[in-house]
Amino acid sequence: MVQGSDTASLGRGAARVRPDFEARMNYLGEQADKPLFHTSDPSQSRIVIESHPVVMRDARALAAPSLDREGFVLIRQPLPPFDYRDTAQRDGPYLVLLQDVIREALGAAKVITDTSILRLPGPDAFQVPVTRVHCDYTAGSARRLLSESWDQTLGREAGLADTAGLMAESVDAAPGERRYGRVLAVNCWRTISEPPHDYPLAVCARPSLAPQDVRVADFIEEVEGGEPYRAELSLCRYNPRHAWYSYADMRPDEVLLFLGFDFSDPGQCGAMHSAFPDPACPPDAPGRASVEVRTFVLFDA
Template identity: 30%
Template sequence: MATLSPEMPKSDDRKSSKDVVAKLNYVGEMHDRAVYDIRNPAGSNIVWDTRDVTIHDVRPHLDKFTMDTQGFAFVKLPSKFAENPELFEGNRKARHFVTDDSLDVQYAQEICDYIQNMTGARDVFPRLGGLVMRTSTRASAEKAAWAPPAEFVHLDFAPQAMQGWIDKTLAAKPRDLKPYSRVQLFQAWRCISPGPQDNTLAICDGDTVSSDDKVIVDSMTGDPSIPGNRWDSRMCHYSPDHRWYYMPDMEPDDLVLFKGYDSDVPDAMNAMHSAFQNPLGQTGVPRKSIEARILAFYD
């Protein structure tokens, strides 16, 4: 992959570290298949193992990370569309399937262009499903989005689910996709509310997570008979070896780019992530965030 350094925030942008200790929800001991229903918590059976974890300010460490090893990068990517209120409103109430002239497509294209330039992938396009908007659950939050912050340690996709997502994406919008040797799914997350964020995203160094830590989960967002509403994802058992990072005081042109899946290393646990309540931001503006999910294919 191409180097990210020309567009990465500088590691000395902030002199003082803002490491925090916060609660992260891992999966405890489970005897049955794990089920997590985002919209109907009563349909879930997860036994949570909540831990106090140190989450490190990423800025002093930015030059240590690579996408292939840690599974993530913090980059600068200004957007013409991210702060447009219509983009948020169009995705706030339900899973949104985009049209060719929508703001969704224009926003996603900015990220596709960046990923293609970064990786040299042959074909790069959004995964079926639209953009994911999330808002703080604080009472002062402006408007609630359809999905609350995901305050549990997880990877959104398991290897056995990926071909299904590719097939659904191509069925929704047919493309001339030639045979490929590798596919990656990238997730691109940014906060569009000002810092200090009350709730933000923590990313785990993939080099510190063993595949033995994983738990396969049935994830659901509604009627499982509707395509896209049920899929295999991954959660995780706790290990003291895990090392966590976040970027405090994110600005709208700060982007967290991380791998949700890589066919070259399908069982790699990078990059596990979780929303968390930031103790340094509880008097700040309630979180408002946007996430795009992008497929990249290689010859």
């Protein structure tokens, strides 16, 4: 069981609970060949999309959601005073701080991270909200990204060497010889703009996801100042059993953590998620800006 702390659940009372409403989610449709999802420029994707109406519930009505049960949890952290358009600040002191916050909130022994992704509104933004139901990982891509992440208090070269050691003591060790008994891929998402948000993020509760709903796809993601990143992720077919949740009017001091992959349970997909157009958002709202980070959380055996 993933541990928590007083910061690890912001359910009832944190904000006004929004009544259920209808939203539209973009699922994977019938497709014979392997889908290709270009997360930075959907026009380059090779993917059949089916839009389905779903009931969107406010996660603030849940008493105490958890990574182990629903697959997501909200924690509180004041927005650090960094220039989030500055990659050096975003991928430097912000990630170091985030590692400490997540480790404390989840009761973990160690947290390492990938680099961050900044999503901004407007047609000229380098990265925009992703409006396709997906999970960032497959078993293969989770292992690859783990090997490419590192402790941000170290330099990249030393950090990657440290990560190799962490893997040798966890996912690559025999079960009875592991220093770290459980390793989770956890997505960390926060808005850096005030509500209302035109494209909030929604997460599908893991117990409502069936194995037959999941399909592996190739994906491409543009990287600022580098070559596009190519790997695999998981897409989702529509199922009326899916239970969708979003935190109404998330503020910059709230951080959403959701499970991407559990190395102890590789056959189970992580939490599917997607941005969606909020029908109640005023048309003159400035647009959502957000920062997300893929992290790996290690627990002592």
